[in-house]
Amino acid sequence: MSALPSRISGRAASSGIMLDRARVTLSGHVILQDLTLHLTEQRIGIVGRNGSGKTTLLRLIAGLIAPDAGIVRIDGLDPATDRKGTLAALGILFQNPDHQILFPTVEEELAFGLRQLGRSQSEALATARAALAAEGRSHWGLAPTSTLSQGQRHYLCLMAVLMMEPRTILLDEPFAGLDLPTQDRIARRLAALPQRLLTITHDPAAVADTDRVLWIEAGRIVADGAPATVLPAFRAEMARIGERDADTDLAG
Template identity: 75%
Template structure:
């Protein structure tokens, strides 16, 4: 599995993400429990198995949900209450591109975020054309999104995020479900990005070059530190759990 490498050292990163005693309840169950974090590094990984609260944490940081208790700030902005400011500060790439794509053609999908930021339609169209030309994909402009492969749709979503020039990008299992060549192409692109990347994954191999890794379990931080400390502890615990026949610990 390709690794997500550190950002270019010359790029100055934004202030970062702050959570103060942030909790989330879904369906009467506590999914995130009093998280207090300051995330400022260039490459941050959030590691955990299914049901640990990873995706809920991503949605919380992105402002898609509000905390039931505590606060969340992205570069000093409440992402849930100030959506316009958050569009400039934060981008998100979901695991399934079909959960993100809204429009029938490539150029419409790429222009949408720019229009949301207040750019005039003609200017947005010009930016889209310039980007597609620079990416060697000018022929994509009028193409129906439905004609793109899974990997191409994933790349389209990344281009849509990059057009909006966010300071931080949230990646939800960014390489899962893709073939190896597509993984390699996307990993190279991620590695070249100057933005802060926060990567949510259950695969420790993706995070070996991260600056910082957080291990999330049952909505709480079990470990927080460099990958060479957190990943071996996580892997050992997953091996211990996997050695058991029962999976009753996942219930509830």
């Protein structure tokens, strides 16, 4: 593990989500530009329009991509290189559950993360079945994951993440594509969690009750603060852009 720059304190390096001058370039384009952040709050929101870099930021924090320059640490760990150590520190719930589900049955899907943590197959399956029973979903165990509805698959992915007991959970548009009852069910579950939640969204209403909101545009943080300060400015700018018919030009 490389030494941290001198302006990052020892405490900052070992607590929460830390980025120091992190840059990401994809296909020759700079997507994230020298971001320096230290995120320790329990509820954090990141807003931005499509193409602003917010999903790339989530992938960077999750260790799915590595920075071209700078440093990313999750509770002192490098998520891009210390995958095993990061499993206990960080979980991620993708917008599309089909990008996350790997196994043919529900209990196998739930057991997979526990196997990654070093549990035996029998122990992992027993824990998965106990978790389903506690949720009133024992009948899901042997069901093919393909037979679950969109909302049920989303809930399955959330259960799989929670069973690994990460300290921080990344949420990528957690309510996209869900009907209102499912949104309410998942929102209640998320609100009750003790973990740090970082929610990335284009919808300001989804992060109105967070402790801190960051607004990202063109790979830079343009505002960072309380929701009551950041979100009205974000809404006003999105309304201004929407009035300009800014999508009329064809891509070059």
